[in-house]
Structures are given as C-alpha cells and as structure tokens.
Amino acid sequence: MGSEVRRTISVVLAIALSLPATTTHVALAAPASxxxxxxxxxxxxxxxxxxxxxxxxxxxxxxxxxxxxxxxxxxxxxxxxxxxxxxxxxxxxxxxxxxxxxxxxxxxxxxxxxxxxxxxxxxxxxxxxxxxxxxxxxxxxxxxxxxxxxxxxxxxxxxxxxxxxxxxxxxxxxxxxxxxxxxxxxxxxxxxxxxxxxxxxxxxxxxxxxxxxxxxxxxxxxxxxxxxxxxxxxxxxxxxxxxxxxxxxxxxxxxxxxxxxxxxxxxxxxxxxxxxxxxxPTNVTYAVPQQPVSATAGRPLVQTIRLTNLGPNDWRLNDPDPFTLMWEMADAGGKIVGRSAHLPLWDIGVGKAVDYPIVIDMPATAGDYKVTFGLADRANGALASVGAPTASMTVRSHAPFLVSLGVSISSVLHRDEASAAIVTFTPLADLAAVTQLQLGWRVIDRTSRVISEGALPVGAAKPGPSSSYLVPFVAPAIRGPFTLELYALTEGRAASAVIRKTVEIDAPRTYGGDPAPGLSSRPSPSPRP
The missing domain is CATH 3.40.710.10 (DD-peptidase/beta-lactamase superfamily)
Known part of the structure; x- marks a missing residue:
C-alpha cells in the first residue's frame, strides 16, 4: 500500500456542486469499484x-x-x-x-x-x-x-x-x-x-x-x-x-x-x-459520538472510535508507509490547542471495522473543544489536506466533579405544571466541604437542539453519606417527546456528569377546572428558537 493514494467511495443524498461560469468542467467519472x-x-x-x-x-x-x-x-x-x-x-x-x-x-x-x-x-x-x-x-x-x-x-x-x-x-x-x-x-x-x-x-x-x-x-x-x-x-x-x-x-x-x-x-x-x-484519496469511515463527550480538565480522556476500511486494499501495520491515525483539538474560538503524533493502526482488512482506543490529553482550562480525527502517512502527513474524510466530536471539559447525581422523575410530564423529582447527591473524592448545589436541566429535541433550559435550587452536598431532596420540576410550555438532560451545578459550573432521560411532555392536567393539586407551579423559561 505504501504512500499510494487509496481511494474511497461514498453514497450521498442529493448533492450538487456548482462552478463559476468561466470554469471548464471535467465530467465526473465514478471509479469502476x-x-x-x-x-x-x-x-x-x-x-x-x-x-x-x-x-x-x-x-x-x-x-x-x-x-x-x-x-x-x-x-x-x-x-x-x-x-x-x-x-x-x-x-x-x-x-x-x-x-x-x-x-x-x-x-x-x-x-x-x-x-x-x-x-x-x-x-x-x-x-x-x-x-x-x-x-x-x-x-x-x-x-x-x-x-x-x-x-x-x-x-x-x-x-x-x-x-x-x-x-x-x-x-x-x-x-x-x-x-x-x-x-x-x-x-x-x-x-x-x-x-x-x-x-x-x-x-x-x-x-x-x-x-x-x-x-x-x-x-x-x-x-x-x-x-x-x-x-x-x-x-x-x-x-x-x-x-x-x-x-x-x-x-x-x-x-x-x-x-x-x-x-x-x-x-x-x-x-x-x-x-x-x-x-x-482515502477509503475510511468513522463512527464517533454524536453527543458531547464529558471529560475532566487537565486529565487524560480515553475515547474509542470505530474505523471501517471501505477501500480496495487491506491496511497492514508492516506496510512500507502504513496509514496512521491523528487527532487535532481546537477550542471554542477555533484555535488549535492540541495535536497527536502519528498513532499506528492495527491491521484492518477490506470491509472490516476496528474499535480503536485513543488517549486525548485535555487542556487545564474547562470548556468545549472540537476533536477531529483523520488518516495520515509519513510521506504526506495528514491526508485531509488532499481531501481525505475526517470525523469530529465535541468534548465538554469541566472542573473535577463533586458529586454523582441521581434523579427520579416521571417519564410523562405536563407543560407549565410541576412534577415531583427526587434528587440524590452522592459525594465524590473532590468534594472537600459542604457545598450548596442546584439542579441544571436542558430539554433537547431529536435534532439535538436545546429547546429550553434552566436551573432550580436543591440543597447541600456533604462529604460522607448521600443526600436526597424532593424538588418541584416545572415542565416548559412545549409538547412532544424530548430528551431531558440533568446535572448538578455550583456557582454556575457543572458539579456532576449529565444524566439523560426520555420524557413525554403532555398537555396540562385538569381537575374539574381547578389547578392541579400538590406541588405549586412556578414560571419556567420560554422555549428558545
């Protein structure tokens, strides 16, 4: 295989590229394979x-x-x-x-x-x-x-x-x-x-x-x-x-x-x-997480991605110039803040896939980072420069978490009405003192858009035993199936990993014209576009 150009094939939905009027078009020809x-x-x-x-x-x-x-x-x-x-x-x-x-x-x-x-x-x-x-x-x-x-x-x-x-x-x-x-x-x-x-x-x-x-x-x-x-x-x-x-x-x-x-x-x-x-010039597809991956700032993240060899040639580690894998990390402003060396790939036959673990060194500063993966070889370096496919994922880096979060809540909620949520904080090693926590939440639709979000006060987490609280959660004024993301907050930053629940937000309950009994309602944030 060496440094030869290895071609890949792809099937697309409807895609068309247009040329300036002065450009001579060379008719596209699909490779025989x-x-x-x-x-x-x-x-x-x-x-x-x-x-x-x-x-x-x-x-x-x-x-x-x-x-x-x-x-x-x-x-x-x-x-x-x-x-x-x-x-x-x-x-x-x-x-x-x-x-x-x-x-x-x-x-x-x-x-x-x-x-x-x-x-x-x-x-x-x-x-x-x-x-x-x-x-x-x-x-x-x-x-x-x-x-x-x-x-x-x-x-x-x-x-x-x-x-x-x-x-x-x-x-x-x-x-x-x-x-x-x-x-x-x-x-x-x-x-x-x-x-x-x-x-x-x-x-x-x-x-x-x-x-x-x-x-x-x-x-x-x-x-x-x-x-x-x-x-x-x-x-x-x-x-x-x-x-x-x-x-x-x-x-x-x-x-x-x-x-x-x-x-x-x-x-x-x-x-x-x-x-x-x-x-x-490539013949690879990737499977990477579609949702942001959580990582701790300043600590290594081990992430597995799947590579599939869809080209005409087997990839062999003992080739004269074998394919390698590289990753590059950019911060929210697009500045490159990290890059890997050439990572040797295992033998992967044509049509075969492999789950490849990668160690990513996270910066000390918390925030969102984009990690892009791509093939390389020694002769050409990163092959993305000549059009090779790449894949990217978002890593959401945070300060060390203080607690493990547990939330028990009904899978059927009612818009503009409160439902009981049992919130449990289990302390982690980095919780050194009594800390007041909130419950942060986001409602996500199936296109991964944040439709509504907010936070509500809960109580203190303490080193030692777990603490549980009963809190009212008011569903936003929307209807349909959604993903509800929940996480602990302290002083505006995440104190736990995100947990996700699938919920159905339904119409308000009615009780003979009277408000729903039980937990009192409170205003909730409006859905955002």
Whole structure:
C-alpha cells in the first residue's frame, strides 16, 4: 500500500456542486469499484434505501439504488415549499419583507420553534424552515402558497414524482430520482432562474442540521442540503462542493430502520462519494459520538472510535508507509490547542471495522473543544489536506466533579405544571466541604437542539453519606417527546456528569377546572428558537 493514494467511495443524498461560469468542467467519472462498494455498504443496511449519485453539471448518473421508489418525504417536502416561494419572489408577486403569521394549526407538537401568533418576514420564515427545519414556519408557508400550486410548479419542471398532500389523509411523497432532479437543476443554476438558484443554494448551505451527509467530510467542505426525519424515515439530500469546484448530486432516502443506523449509512455514503467521485484519496469511515463527550480538565480522556476500511486494499501495520491515525483539538474560538503524533493502526482488512482506543490529553482550562480525527502517512502527513474524510466530536471539559447525581422523575410530564423529582447527591473524592448545589436541566429535541433550559435550587452536598431532596420540576410550555438532560451545578459550573432521560411532555392536567393539586407551579423559561 505504501504512500499510494487509496481511494474511497461514498453514497450521498442529493448533492450538487456548482462552478463559476468561466470554469471548464471535467465530467465526473465514478471509479469502476464505486458501484460494488456502494452496493456492499447498502447490503448491510437493515432497512430500505433509495440512493442517487449524479454529476451536478452534466446530469450523468454515477450510481443509483431503488431510485424510483416513492418514499414519504419527511421534511424534504420543504424543498417544494422553498421552490414555490422563490418562484413567486422571482415573479415579484411575493417579497422577502412580506409578513407570515404562525396560526395555531401550523404548530406541531414536535419541531415547531415559534408559538401561534408569531409574525415572521417571508425571508425569516424560509430561513427557519430550511436551516433548522421549523415545522411551524413550513406549514404556515405551505398554507399560504397552497399545496396544489406547489405541486403544479413541481410538475411543470418535471420534478416527479414529488407531491405534497392536498388531502389530510394523504402523505407527502417523492422518489430519490425526483429529489436528485431538483438538486441537479439547482446545481446547474436553472431552477426558476440563475438568481433564484443562487439564493436557494446559499440558504441550503446555512443548514444547521449536519449530522448526516457532511459529518465525515473534510473541514471546510461546502454542502447545500436538506435533511428529513419521521421516525421510520431518515433522509438527507443536497449539494457537495469538491476542492476543484466539481458538483456531485446525491440523494439518500431511507425507511424502516432505526434512526441511528440510517444516520450511520448516510454518513458513510457522504464520505464514500466525496472520496471517489470527487477524487479524494482515502477509503475510511468513522463512527464517533454524536453527543458531547464529558471529560475532566487537565486529565487524560480515553475515547474509542470505530474505523471501517471501505477501500480496495487491506491496511497492514508492516506496510512500507502504513496509514496512521491523528487527532487535532481546537477550542471554542477555533484555535488549535492540541495535536497527536502519528498513532499506528492495527491491521484492518477490506470491509472490516476496528474499535480503536485513543488517549486525548485535555487542556487545564474547562470548556468545549472540537476533536477531529483523520488518516495520515509519513510521506504526506495528514491526508485531509488532499481531501481525505475526517470525523469530529465535541468534548465538554469541566472542573473535577463533586458529586454523582441521581434523579427520579416521571417519564410523562405536563407543560407549565410541576412534577415531583427526587434528587440524590452522592459525594465524590473532590468534594472537600459542604457545598450548596442546584439542579441544571436542558430539554433537547431529536435534532439535538436545546429547546429550553434552566436551573432550580436543591440543597447541600456533604462529604460522607448521600443526600436526597424532593424538588418541584416545572415542565416548559412545549409538547412532544424530548430528551431531558440533568446535572448538578455550583456557582454556575457543572458539579456532576449529565444524566439523560426520555420524557413525554403532555398537555396540562385538569381537575374539574381547578389547578392541579400538590406541588405549586412556578414560571419556567420560554422555549428558545
């Protein structure tokens, strides 16, 4: 293997890269091994997958798997809403400054970040619909624009099958091929008009949900894309820009699988397509924690990551110049504060994965750090400089914890109402004196957004025996399934590790018109966008 360039393959959702008008486009050609590699990766997936990989300039199909399967779109329907809004802006029948009001029927229990009665500009509503997938903004726009009119525009552009439900008993559906057509027209800057295409691409580049297609691409890679989640359906589709400016359009729509498995597949597809269709030299995918990892400031962190060799060659430790692994750490401001030496990799055969433990020396200053992993060799150093995929995770460094936290609380909460929580502090070795503690909490939705957070007083932790307290927890004014993160606080800093509970926040309880008996309610923080 030596220092030769080892290529990888990836399958993407819908991805397209656009070139300046003066650039000569070299048609993308999928390596001969790309279809077999993609087929191999998809064959291990437990659910269904519709995949299209397409040259964003010529429209040439580089790979497809079940491209004509009609799939429930989840939030990909918002692409149709975006298209119709931009068509009307282009025709001067709508303006970005026009007002959009969120009505009660627009607000969903999950994924709506604005309350009924909120007024947004058209520009702000489009931004929230695309970048954070706000359901309330999307449904308000669809109500105003009309599902029938949106479908008429999609049909006129031959983006089919792609239909928004005009009957409440129907579903929004599209095929991977139709979504790929949307993004190919967008990459060619012919969707509505050149100006409208540029506006849509720029908005899609600002996407904040980046746990799928972009997750294992080199830092700085530009991706214009839209995700979709609906429990049983997990998608991502967009435009990936290679170092030479070539666009590749990729669509990955999945169904009937666990969400984590679908996200892992889509990450692999993005990495493989980038590394092959965009002429990048590696054949690895990574599995790293998606949630922040807790670490103690100034002490070593041992973290295991999984590497999978998806290329044509075995990796051997006794190769003349074998692959090595490196990591780099940046602080919240982007400054590099740590870097590893070359870490030798074990033998990994083609298609095989290995769980690799890594020791990361944490800085003495607490805070959030981004740790990026990538392949290297002695001849070239870090291969990310030539387009090799990387993977990153967030490490949340803290001062030494004082207690181990335990919280007992119902899994069903009621918005704006108090529920009893039993909080237990068990002292750790670093608790040297009696310390007053609070209970910090965060409500997280399934896109990992913090919807609401706060803290409430609890009591003292003492060296020696555990201390338990009964405290009222008032659920925020939202509804739906969420992750509740809980942690001990002292003087504004974390005093324990975070514990996570899955909860359902339901409507308020009623007792014949009287307030709920028991614990008294108190104001709680408003959900944040």
């Amino acid at each position: 790309l279809p077999s590699l993609l087929d191999s990766r998809i064959s291990s997936f437990s659910g269904g997958a519709g995949i299209v990989v397409q040259d964003g300039v010529t429209g040439k199909i580089l790979y497809q798997h079940d491209p004509d399967e009609e799939v429930i779109t989840a939030s990909l329907y918002k692409l149709g809403v975006l298209l119709e809004a931009e068509r009307r802006v282009d025709a001067a029948t709508l303006r970005y400054t026009d007002s959009i009001t969120i009505e009660p029927e627009d607000v969903t229990e999950d994924g709506s970040y604005e309350s009924a009665g909120t007024t947004l500009t058209l520009d702000d509503a489009l931004e929230q619909m695309i970048t954070v997938s706000d359901n309330g903004a999307a449904l308000a726009l669809q109500r105003i624009l009309g599902a029938h009119e949106i479908n008429t525009t999609l049909a006129a552009l031959k983006i089919q099958p792609f239909t928004l439900a005009e009957d409440p008993n129907d579903d929004n559906v599209a095929s991977p091929r139709a979504i790929a057509t949307f993004f190919t027209l967008l990459a060619q800057r012919t969707l509505v008009s050149r100006a409208a295409s540029d506006r849509m691409l720029q908005r899609l580049e600002r996407q904040e949900i980046n746990d799928r297609l972009p997750a294992q691409l080199p830092p700085g890679t530009v991706v214009a894309h839209k995700t979709g989640n609906l429990g049983f359906a997990t998608h991502d589709a967009g435009v990936i820009y290679g170092k030479a400016g070539d666009p590749v359009v990729v669509v990955a729509m999945t169904w009937d699988s666990p969400e984590d498995e679908a996200i892992d597949l889509i990450q692999s597809i993005g990495s493989l397509v980038y590394a092959n269709a965009l002429a990048s």
